[in-house]
Amino acid sequence: MEIVSTTDTPAFQIDPSINSLLADSQMNVELDDGDMILNIGPQHPATHGTLRLVVRLDGERVISADPVIGYMHRGYEKLTEYRTYPQITTLINRIDWLSSFANEVPFIAAAERLMNIEATPRALYIRAILTELARISTFLLFLGEMGLQVGAITPAFYGFRDREYTLNLIEAVTGGRFHPNYNRIGGLKDDLPWGWIADCRSTMRKMLDSCDEFEDLVLGNPIFQQRTRGVGIIPPELGAAYGVSGSNLRASGVDWDLRRDGDKYLPYDDIEWKVWTHPDGDSFARYWVRLQETRESARMILQLLDQLPDGPIMAKVPRIIKVPEGEIWVNTENPLGEMGYYIVSKGATGPFRVKIRTASFSNVSILPWLLRGIFVPDVITVLASLYFILGDIDR
Amino acid sequence: MPDDTNDDTVEDGAPNAEHEATIATLARELGDGAVVESGVLGGANPGVASLVVRVRPDAWARAAHVCRSTLGYDYLCFIAGIDWMPMPAADEDAEGDTSAPVQPKEMTFGVAGSEGRFQAFAHVESTRVPRSGLTLKTDVDEQDPHVQSWFATYPGADWHERECWEMYGFVFDGHPNLRHIYLPSNFEGHPLRKDFPLLAREVKPWPGLVNVEAMPGEAGDDEEEAAS
Numbered sequence: 001m002e003i004v005s006t007t008d009t010p011a012f013q014i015d016p017s018i019n020s021l022l023a024d025s026q027m028n029v030e031l032d033d034g035d036m037i038l039n040i041g042p043q044h045p046a047t048h049g050t051l052r053l054v055v056r057l058d059g060e061r062v063i064s065a066d067p068v069i070g071y072m073h074r075g076y077e078k079l080t081e082y083r084t085y086p087q088i089t090t091l092i093n094r095i096d097w098l099s100s101f102a103n104e105v106p107f108i109a110a111a112e113r114l115m116n117i118e119a120t121p122r123a124l125y126i127r128a129i130l131t132e133l134a135r136i137s138t139f140l141l142f143l144g145e146m147g148l149q150v151g152a153i154t155p156a157f158y159g160f161r162d163r164e165y166t167l168n169l170i171e172a173v174t175g176g177r178f179h180p181n182y183n184r185i186g187g188l189k190d191d192l193p194w195g196w197i198a199d200c201r202s203t204m205r206k207m208l209d210s211c212d213e214f215e216d217l218v219l220g221n222p223i224f225q226q227r228t229r230g231v232g233i234i235p236p237e238l239g240a241a242y243g244v245s246g247s248n249l250r251a252s253g254v255d256w257d258l259r260r261d262g263d264k265y266l267p268y269d270d271i272e273w274k275v276w277t278h279p280d281g282d283s284f285a286r287y288w289v290r291l292q293e294t295r296e297s298a299r300m301i302l303q304l305l306d307q308l309p310d311g312p313i314m315a316k317v318p319r320i321i322k323v324p325e326g327e328i329w330v331n332t333e334n335p336l337g338e339m340g341y342y343i344v345s346k347g348a349t350g351p352f353r354v355k356i357r358t359a360s361f362s363n364v365s366i367l368p369w370l371l372r373g374i375f376v377p378d379v380i381t382v383l384a385s386l387y388f389i390l391g392d393i394d395r
Numbered sequence: 396m397p398d399d400t401n402d403d404t405v406e407d408g409a410p411n412a413e414h415e416a417t418i419a420t421l422a423r424e425l426g427d428g429a430v431v432e433s434g435v436l437g438g439a440n441p442g443v444a445s446l447v448v449r450v451r452p453d454a455w456a457r458a459a460h461v462c463r464s465t466l467g468y469d470y471l472c473f474i475a476g477i478d479w480m481p482m483p484a485a486d487e488d489a490e491g492d493t494s495a496p497v498q499p500k501e502m503t504f505g506v507a508g509s510e511g512r513f514q515a516f517a518h519v520e521s522t523r524v525p526r527s528g529l530t531l532k533t534d535v536d537e538q539d540p541h542v543q544s545w546f547a548t549y550p551g552a553d554w555h556e557r558e559c560w561e562m563y564g565f566v567f568d569g570h571p572n573l574r575h576i577y578l579p580s581n582f583e584g585h586p587l588r589k590d591f592p593l594l595a596r597e598v599k600p601w602p603g604l605v606n607v608e609a610m611p612g613e614a615g616d617d618e619e620e621a622a623s
Binding site for chain 1: 436437445447463469470471472473475477478482495496497498499503505506516518522523525526528530548549550551553554555562575576577578586587593
């Protein structure tokens, strides 16, 4: 963490290249009222990557905060214009790297809808199971990490331990722990390996237990409650206008989940489940909602496994994928929030334009508003509880 | 709203009754001729039809206001730009990439049409109505690319418009703070325009032929042996 005090402003002429960097972060070096500019990041552990936060402080209180992003910008929207549809799934695995599998689903669904191909029921069920597994593994990291940010080391060990079980399951099916690249237009690469269903069932029962463990360990902890209750409250209307989505918005009491309310993209209607909301909208509520959703996902997987239909895993698909001319928008409920692809196709083997809508980008854009007026230690709590992945912000 | 489970009476690519109501509201609120054209997303699959409305550039900010206050779209999904120009073709004998998908050479416009090369489009949703969503498009002048900002209606437009300004060079009138978001502040050019080349692919044959070494016993090896 680098501290820049405004009283130390050099008197000499600032180099134009540095000046442009300063302009980047809106630093006011002329300021003489004793405010301090504090750079959080780009390498701060609470940022899960390289987010830089330039905060102006009056004592311990934040006057203004300006997130500086783009350290991990890889230009995927440009790259997609140079690749074919099957090649693009490899790219989009790297957008939100904690739940790569969930990234693939909307893109593949968009291509399938444009081509008017329907994936087989078994493929859809396996997609749903793996998407929920990705959700669990993403949230387990959060459940541990959030404890770490407020000073509790133990939950991090629990979180990483349990996440390992789900990653092993994903690896057993797809061959990759983080980048499965397992979806194909019209179905999946492979069927489930032998004995996997029993493994998955027992792991999910273990997950239900460990969720109880987290509930006792973290939620009931008075220190955790003091650090998170009433901190970083997102009002529901403002959150929606900023495009905040997913668990962050549900923690503000908005009962909106694209698995239930969006276009049907996976067989979520076939099972019994519940959308969890919390009225408070603070950091505690965001933790609470994600914990409930982890448990709900484990229950969903158990049901999906029970109902898993037999049959082929690939529909009939032409050997060379050419997507007919058209435009489509497909959005899905990813662990971090709403993810969507707006695809413009001109009938070629690759798309003409892909707009990638990622959850974290909009979730983080509320930070300048959210951090105003709170204390520095709470900045870390709010950052951790919003839960973003830098690859998902920068694309 | 759409509890309909898709009455199959709707013709492929045509707006259904609910879409018509939205178009009518927009046309009424925005005034004469502000709604230029409309269409439906979804390609060959009418089951996932979603409405696209193209509005006149001078009604763009007002359209956002109507979406939020009258139509109840309280959630801003994204704002983005598009460049309809076909990618300039590489020379026949160029060293560069030849594996990229070949797009049609003539300029065609997507759903709801376009006047020229540039368009801005945005998607809004409602958190209260299941399966809702509306895509708005507007034309952007090629020589003088100005668009009205949505910042006053949807504060989330801030970052999306900064990104669009950086990637396409559209100037959002009314945006408080248009500066680079992803790229360094001294970056020149607008990377997502079709005439901005992807240099990595232009200068080096794809896929990575320069990295391939001759296997032992292959042609290159023999020549070396012959020389020594």
